[in-house]
Amino acid sequence: MLTRVNRVLLGLVGLGLFALGGGVLLGGLDMQRRWGFRMPGWWPFRGPNDVVLGAEGRTRWQEWGWWWPSVIAVLAVVFALLLWWLLAQFRRHRLGEVLVDTDDGAGARLNGRALENAIAAESQALDGVSRAHVRLTGRRTAPATRVRLRLEAHADPAEALRQLSGETLAHARNSARLNRLPTTVRLREVRHHAHRVS
Structure with missing residues (x-):
C-alpha cells in the first residue's frame, strides 16, 4: 500500500514539475509567438521578457530583513527533502x-x-x-x-x-x-x- 501511495505521489510531483518547467520553457523560448498559440490568461510566463518574480514581488517585503533568508531556507529544506525522497527510491527496502x-x-x-x-x-x-x-x-x-x-x-x-x-x-x-x-x-x-x- 505504501509503495503504491509513494509511486502516485512521485508521479503527481513529477507531472507538476514537468508542466511547470515546460510552461516556463515555452514562455522563455517565445514558442507561443513562433508556433501561433496562446497561453492561458492566468499563466505569468508568456514571453522571454517575463520574470519569475517582478520588481513588486521583490520589494514588497523589503523592510523585513528576515523574509528572503527565510524563503531561501525553506526552499533549501524542501529541496533536501525531495532529494532524500528521490534517493530513498533506489534503496532496497526490507520485505515485510x-x-x-x-x-x-x-x-x-x-x-x-x-x-x-x-x-x-x-x-x-x-x-x-x-x-x-x-x-x-x-x-x-x-x-x-x-x-x-x-x-x-x-x-x-x-x-x-x-x-x-x-x-x-x-x-x-x-x-x-x-x-x-x-x-x-x-x-x-x-x-x-x-x-x-x-
Missing part, C-alpha cells in the same frame, strides 16, 4: 512478509522480521560467528536474503558458509516452504584491539 504456500489454496503470511530474526539467531549460533545481521529483500512470493556475518579470528570462512547454506538457510527455506532462497553473504572478521597488560 513472505507468502507461504500451505497447499490448501488459502496460503499464509509469514512476518518478514520474524524470519530475519530466526535466520540471524541460527546464524549467530554457528561456530566462529560472533554476530549475524539478516535482511529480507525481493518480493513476497520470491524472497531473497542478505546476510552479514562477523567471524571470530579462529573461524573458518568456508566452514561458516557451508553451515549457513546447508543448515541455517535450508531450515529457513523448509519452514517458509520456499523452493529457493537466493542469498548474498558478506563476511567480516572481528578485529580485537590489543590491550596492555601490566
